[in-house]
Amino acid sequence: MRTLVTGKQMKAVDAHAITTIGIPSMVLMERAAFAVAREVKGILKEEAGRLAPGASVWSVCGTGNNGADGIAAARMLFLEGVSAGVVLIGQPEKGTEEFLQQLKIARNLGMEILSREQWEELCSQGGMRCRVLIDAIFGVGLSRQVQGAYAECIRRINGLRQEGAVECVAAVDIPSGVHSDTGQVMGEAVSADLTVTFGWEKRGTVLYPGRSLAGRVVVENIGFPPLDSLKPEVRDGEDEEEIPYACTYGPGDLERIPERAAYSNKGTFGKVLIVAGSENMCGAAYLSALAAYRTGAGLVKLLTVEENRLILQSRLPEAILVTYTAGQLMEGREEFRKLIDEQCRWADVVVLGPGLGCGAYVEYLVEDILTMACSPVVVDADGLNTIAAHPYLTSYYTENIIITPHLGEMARLTGQSIPQIRENLVETAAEYAAHYGLTCVLKDAATVVASREGGIYMNTSGTSAMAKAGSGDVLTGIIAGLLGLGMDETESARLGVYIHGRAGELAAEKTGCHGMLASDLAEAIGSAMDGKKAGNAAESVWQSRDSEEKR
Ligand SMILES: NC(=O)C1=CN([C@@H]2O[C@H](COP(=O)(O)OP(=O)(O)OC[C@H]3O[C@@H](n4cnc5c(N)ncnc54)[C@H](O)[C@@H]3O)[C@@H](O)[C@H]2O)[C@H](O)CC1
């Protein structure tokens, strides 16, 4: 498990380390700068291991402590014989104490230091070429939209990178212009190849678009005290509310999956009832059921329309089938409630929604399941659309419900627009989960899981190959499978999302990024759950020098 922090949390750790613990600010900064210089040297190194001749580095620095880190890193490279210079953006005289100190050291050493105007001139004459550009304009101190000269400078950096005048952009802590909490671009943002971040990964480099802009992320422990020695961050407002540290999972977290005990039978691993499928959507029911079985569920029963009998029995004979007709449901409600009651009593886990469609009878089905299920219920797709269309159904929400909306479904549930939700992914999921006391899996390229007690998980596995019909149905099946193995709602949701992404990575290795189908994804679940056998593409992106898994 890796911890993810907000900008405010990181600044609180900085302040705590410096003022309460007494670690001098410049000591932390030297360690931060050393890590940046080390990574830059790694890029500059020829295969033979020597520094490339004429290797040049420009460090573009703001006047805060991020800029101070940038000056210090350039100085370390300069002292090792690299031709490294500094560009100053903003008014240096207004810089922080540390910035002024770092600038003085660079000046005393006779380093080349350009003002923004001088740099612009150099750029416009085409004289600005370098192997590595260090982006140290803003770090976690970015507090408003980037405008004017700062925005121009960021556009210039991106232009130089695009045209090949700069081979590699290395961001200090976070790409300048990326919001450290939401990953949103604050007007303009640097597009980096590498980000060297300090202490813990920032939420903004896990959430998109910040995640794409950060490139490879290296996490460096620069000597901060542990997070649990700090008071949690408190949200400003009338009701003071603690903001939890978020987390993400890696391969080590697969150990959370319960052992498959030798002395067991199919009942040991959960009976999953999948209420899914309609006349024109039978695939959703199939994929969910297949995924639940592939995750390890002992018994899967499909409750679906009679029209799907033949196809489901031939595609997945391992599943038990109970069918109904729309007419039976509309006309004989009491009779149908008995059937639902019986099925709910049988089930250890219920999945409600994939491919149910929006027929009039679906409202009754959703109401009956929500009122009668006595086990965890994973509500997805048309289950959620039905709840959005009939808001009284939210009154049946209970603490063992997991909802798995994508952005469109979440928009329908909350009445917010998709862009609003996308910009506030974590808050939207967290508020819904807290308000209704359930687990919310808000699906996006970086899925967020908000637990009813306030915990936040952000997913870092997965691939764009998964952006295809049926992927969501597989996820509901995985989560249901994990619930069947006995995991609680939070763990099933978090680990389910992680395994789903990992299965996508593995399946895409075989089929290629464009050709993968949701059924390929479901078939890869077994390997994805096996940490020892499966490789992990995501891990090569998050290369932690001192990760919490090792700590
Ligand atoms: N010892 C330490 O403190 C360490 C800090 N580290 C690095 O420091 C940054 C955080 O530094 P900080 O000075 O707090 O903020 P920034 O440098 O990120 O911000 C600079 C400055 O800019 C102003 N500002 C904010 N938004 C805008 C804007 N849109 N336009 C113009 N100006 C803006 C803001 O007021 C700030 O004053 C952290 O990321 C680390 O890189 C190291 O961790 C070492 C220890």
Ligand SMILES: [K+]
């Ligand atoms: K930066």
